[in-house]
Amino acid sequence: MEGGKTKMHIAVTLNGKKYDADVEPRLLLVHFIRENLGLTGTHIGCDTSNCGACTVLVDGKAVKSCTVLAVQTNGKEVLTVEGLAKGGKLHPIQEGFWEKHGLQCGFCTPGMMMAAYALLQKNPSPSEEEIRRGISGNLCRCTGYVKIVESIQYAADKMMMAERKMEVPAK
Amino acid sequence: MGHGVKRKEDPRFIQGKGNYVDDVKLPGMLFLDFVRSPYAHARIKSINADKAKALPGVVAVLTGKDLVPLGLDWIPTLSSDKMMVLPTEKVVFQMQEVVGIVAEDRYTAADAVSLVEVEYEPLPAVTNPMKALEPGAPIVRPDKGTNHVFHWEVGDKAATEKLFSGADVVVKQELYYPRIHVSYMETAGCVADFDQVRGHLTLWMTTQAPHAVRTVAALVTKIPENNIRIISPDIGGGFGGKVYVYPGYIVAAVASIVTGHPVKWINDRSDDQPSTAFGRDWHMTAELAAKKDGTMLGVRIKTVSDHGAFFGDANPSKFPAGLFSICTGSYDLKGGFAEVDGAYTNKPLGGITYRCSFRVTEAVYAIERMVDVLAYKIGMDPTDLRMKNFIPSNKFPYKSIFGWTYDSGNYTAALKKAMDKIGYWDLRKEQAEKRKKGELMGIGVSSFTEIVGAGPSAQFDILGIKMFDSAEIRIHPTGKAIARFGTKSQGQGHETTYAQIIAEELGLPIEDITVEEGDTDTAPYGLGTYASRSTPTAGAAAAMASRKIRDKARKLAAHLLEAREEDLVWERGKFYVKGSPERAKTIQDIAFAAYTNHPPGVEAGLEAVDYYDPPNMTFPFGSYICVVDIDRGTGQPKVRRFVAVDDCGNIINPLIVEGQIHGALAMGFGTSFLEEIKYDEDGNVFGANFMDYLIPTAVETPKWETEKTTTPSPHHPFGAKGVGESATVGSPAAFVNAVVDALSQGGIPHIDMPLSPWKIWNALKEKGLAMEA
Ligand code: FES
Numbered sequence: 001m002e003g004g005k006t007k008m009h010i011a012v013t014l015n016g017k018k019y020d021a022d023v024e025p026r027l028l029l030v031h032f033i034r035e036n037l038g039l040t041g042t043h044i045g046c047d048t049s050n051c052g053a054c055t056v057l058v059d060g061k062a063v064k065s066c067t068v069l070a071v072q073t074n075g076k077e078v079l080t081v082e083g084l085a086k087g088g089k090l091h092p093i094q095e096g097f098w099e100k101h102g103l104q105c106g107f108c109t110p111g112m113m114m115a116a117y118a119l120l121q122k123n124p125s126p127s128e129e130e131i132r133r134g135i136s137g138n139l140c141r142c143t144g145y146v147k148i149v150e151s152i153q154y155a156a157d158k159m160m161m162a163e164r165k166m167e168v169p170a171k
Numbered sequence: 172m173g174h175g176v177k178r179k180e181d182p183r184f185i186q187g188k189g190n191y192v193d194d195v196k197l198p199g200m201l202f203l204d205f206v207r208s209p210y211a212h213a214r215i216k217s218i219n220a221d222k223a224k225a226l227p228g229v230v231a232v233l234t235g236k237d238l239v240p241l242g243l244d245w246i247p248t249l250s251s252d253k254m255m256v257l258p259t260e261k262v263v264f265q266m267q268e269v270v271g272i273v274a275e276d277r278y279t280a281a282d283a284v285s286l287v288e289v290e291y292e293p294l295p296a297v298t299n300p301m302k303a304l305e306p307g308a309p310i311v312r313p314d315k316g317t318n319h320v321f322h323w324e325v326g327d328k329a330a331t332e333k334l335f336s337g338a339d340v341v342v343k344q345e346l347y348y349p350r351i352h353v354s355y356m357e358t359a360g361c362v363a364d365f366d367q368v369r370g371h372l373t374l375w376m377t378t379q380a381p382h383a384v385r386t387v388a389a390l391v392t393k394i395p396e397n398n399i400r401i402i403s404p405d406i407g408g409g410f411g412g413k414v415y416v417y418p419g420y421i422v423a424a425v426a427s428i429v430t431g432h433p434v435k436w437i438n439d440r441s442d443d444q445p446s447t448a449f450g451r452d453w454h455m456t457a458e459l460a461a462k463k464d465g466t467m468l469g470v471r472i473k474t475v476s477d478h479g480a481f482f483g484d485a486n487p488s489k490f491p492a493g494l495f496s497i498c499t500g501s502y503d504l505k506g507g508f509a510e511v512d513g514a515y516t517n518k519p520l521g522g523i524t525y526r527c528s529f530r531v532t533e534a535v536y537a538i539e540r541m542v543d544v545l546a547y548k549i550g551m552d553p554t555d556l557r558m559k560n561f562i563p564s565n566k567f568p569y570k571s572i573f574g575w576t577y578d579s580g581n582y583t584a585a586l587k588k589a590m591d592k593i594g595y596w597d598l599r600k601e602q603a604e605k606r607k608k609g610e611l612m613g614i615g616v617s618s619f620t621e622i623v624g625a626g627p628s629a630q631f632d633i634l635g636i637k638m639f640d641s642a643e644i645r646i647h648p649t650g651k652a653i654a655r656f657g658t659k660s661q662g663q664g665h666e667t668t669y670a671q672i673i674a675e676e677l678g679l680p681i682e683d684i685t686v687e688e689g690d691t692d693t694a695p696y697g698l699g700t701y702a703s704r705s706t707p708t709a710g711a712a713a714a715m716a717s718r719k720i721r722d723k724a725r726k727l728a729a730h731l732l733e734a735r736e737e738d739l740v741w742e743r744g745k746f747y748v749k750g751s752p753e754r755a756k757t758i759q760d761i762a763f764a765a766y767t768n769h770p771p772g773v774e775a776g777l778e779a780v781d782y783y784d785p786p787n788m789t790f791p792f793g794s795y796i797c798v799v800d801i802d803r804g805t806g807q808p809k810v811r812r813f814v815a816v817d818d819c820g821n822i823i824n825p826l827i828v829e830g831q832i833h834g835a836l837a838m839g840f841g842t843s844f845l846e847e848i849k850y851d852e853d854g855n856v857f858g859a860n861f862m863d864y865l866i867p868t869a870v871e872t873p874k875w876e877t878e879k880t881t882t883p884s885p886h887h888p889f890g891a892k893g894v895g896e897s898a899t900v901g902s903p904a905a906f907v908n909a910v911v912d913a914l915s916q917g918g919i920p921h922i923d924m925p926l927s928p929w930k931i932w933n934a935l936k937e938k939g940l941a942m943e944a
């Protein structure tokens with residue numbers, strides 16, 4: 001245990017910003033984000049890696065940040081809910097959740113949106129079934145999921161449209 | 172009103188800017204963690220915390236003995252019993268808090284927990300409430316001398332006896348409503364900050380009823396009530412589980428007093444699930460008497476309820492069995508009798524949680540299940556049987572045999588709509604076809620009646636405090652407003668709904684109205700949010716306070732327009748002079764005048780407070796139909812369709828109402844198919860974390876199909892009824908009825924929830940219906 005307290009140096013890029021820190025090797029990524037960096041949008045809902053409230057992206061992959069050590073992200077890029085909106089403009093996933101009532105208490109929402117983000121990166125136009133599978137590692141106790149699925153569909157449509165606009169330059 | 176406006180609270184949540192209790196961070200804050208009992212029942216022989224104290228970073232260790240001089244080793248529960256905060260002599264359930272460790276951070280606190288040595292002498296435990304009530308059972312509470320908590324009954328026993336003995340048909344079924352947990356995504360927690368100079372305690376906590384907590388805290392700690400401030404920040408789901416006061420809150424407050432530092436306590440999930448309030452655990456024997464033609468005559472239900480080690484149900488004081496007397500449901504019955512005996516066992520406290528509307532879940536499940544049992548017995552279609560026995564719509568207000576006055580209802584219309592939407596008769600044809608092929612398909616119906624909006628103060632109080640609720644609205648000079656309430660949202664969207672009510676009543680734009688709840692220093696007194704009471708009570712208060720403001724606005728407008736008050740006409744957002752609509756003053760003009768140009772004899776300012784005491788409960792209702800297919804090889808049930816027709820009176824925000832129904836349906840689905848907290852005979856708990864306690868994910872949760880009918884409440888200011896719990900109350904019977912309907916061809920009369928594939932497969936196997944590989 002004492003050995004576990006010897007701090008290690010890490011350099012992490014989080015939401016595009018570089019952070020240097022000395023942390024205990026046992027420090028969980030979620031605690032690093034919430035307590036060391038003060039970004040409390042990433043939540044903790046369990047201690048058995050079941051709920052997904054802590055979901056963030058590490059080098060583009062969705063991970064449960066309660067099951068990753070902060071030191072494992074040394075030299076990597078982390079994206080949290082706070083990094084979704086750009087220049088004061090909501091990300092289509094955020095818009096979708098607001099528009100389609102994809103949240104109630106909001107506690108699962110950041111993790112849910114990050115899982116959706118990872119899903120849409122891999123599969124830009126998922127079917128309902130694929131969306132349900134894509135967020136199956138994230139629990140929500142308030143919404144009954146139907147509205148979350150609609151929120152993600154909304155975001156997928158919106159992102160596809162934006163994509164198409166970029167492909168076809170305006171005349 | 173009636174518009175699905177996007178929620179005002181969402182921008183902060185979708186950007187990670189919510190403020191939940193674990194997000195509160197104060198300078199010098201310490202962290203509290205607990206040593207918990209491995210035994211369900213054991214005497215504490217000794218506690219040795221020397222090694223823990225010696226660990227660098229550990230600041231304090233608190234045991235039950237430290238709480239005794241403060242009179243805080245036991246505290247009152249919400250049901251006039253008392254509960255242990257930390258034990259001094261024995262533990263009474265597994266995972267009970269035993270020693271509090273306060274350290275500089277949560278990792279150190281957890282390290283120290285593992286260094287505490289507690290020596291226990293195990294005692295025989297009792298975990299079955301029926302056994303607990305037998306003579307010679309281990310006594311959970313020596314201070315009580317018995318495991319019997321209470322006996323409650325309603326109805327005329329002798330007359331019901333006669334009714335039953337004269338009936339053509341009597342059906343009887345044992346029904347167990349399992350012990351479950353709300354499993355809000357955010358566990359319970361708090362930050363306590365005691366200011367030694369001012370003698371002032373601030374407590375950020377996950378509570379659904381901040382004012383009630385403040386009053387109780389003042390009474391038990393002797394800190395004057397004006398020196399206690401409860402702040403309930405954003406809450407990550409409550410569902411009734413956050414009405415209770417847990418040891419963590421008390422120990423954190425004491426730790427802050429002792430150490431002079433703010434102290435945070437956040438339950439780990441695996442600590443929260445087995446130690447905080449459970450729901451249900453209700454063992455019923457239900458009977459229904461009827462004539463041959465299906466006319467239902469009476470109901471009789473005998474229940475043994477399991478309350479754990481402390482009777483702490485978050486119930487209105489006069490109702491130890493909650494509102495179970497709504498168990499006559501949607502039917503016009505001649506008589507009935509219901510009784511409940513409560514038992515102490517070696518489990519944590521609870522009972523009233525998980526969107527249950529004060530035991531209405533158990534009542535509705537019993538009657539709706541029994542109607543189906545009767546339907547099979549007499550060979551009648553369950554929808555025909557329901558239609559035949561519904562309280563007719565022209566009989567409202569309807570006085571039930573157990574004394575409730577149902578405000579309004581049209582049960583036939585709701586069931587009819589559900590049947591049309593799902594194509595009921597076609598499904599029955601399909602089922603008949605499938606049966607011929609040996610395939611298992613079931614259709615389940617539930618036509619529930621809820622009772623919410625507690626409540627009229629003559630009947631309803633919690634610890635003596637009447638169950639009114641409140642709104643305070645202040646209009647600023649520039650026509651913007653702030654409104655504060657005695658309730659507390661845990662995701663229900665009050666910031667939007669209340670703003671919509673005020674917008675409707677005063678004609679202000681929704682974005683100009685700020686809604687606040689949860690800070691006892693600023694909000695008017697109220698009893699909080701649970702039992703679907705916010706719209707029926709605080710929502711009504713919002714309308715009434717708005718109307719008081721309008722009355723004053725009329726005086727001001729008369730002054731501004733140099734007209735007589737009685738000559739003014741109100742039209743959403745303005746007053747004009749009768750006959751000359753161009754002579755008008757908007758609510759914004761009037762607000763400005765209230766501070767700059769108020770007439771002699773009229774006070775300055777434009778604000779009002781209302782404490783709304785409802786004249787009656789409201790009675791939302793609905794009809795749900797579920798279609799399920801069952802795999803004979805695995806016992807796996809699959810919900811193919813679920814149609815929910817709800818009637819919650821007039822709707823403020825249809826988007827929010829739909830969301831509430833979806834969420835509650837998912838909870839009912841979890842109850843029916845997945846969730847249960849079990850104990851073995853020694854009191855070991857199963858289902859203490861999310862690996863063992865399964866809550867629905869997006870994969871198995873059905874795609875809900877919702878519809879509505881609208882039967883306004885005649886006594887509510889804008890005809891609303893409340894909706895938060897309807898679907899948890901109404902849906903389990905539909906799920907179970909569907910599964911049993913599928914199995915009925917094999918002569919399987921009933922299976923208790925949760926309907927796991929294993930249970931279903933075993934039932935099939937017993938009847939030789941399971942397909943084996
Ligand atoms: S906190 Fe539950 S999975 Fe990470």
Ligand code: FES
Pocket residue numbers: 102103104105106107108109139140141142143356407408662
């Ligand atoms: S919105 Fe509350 S848990 Fe998902």
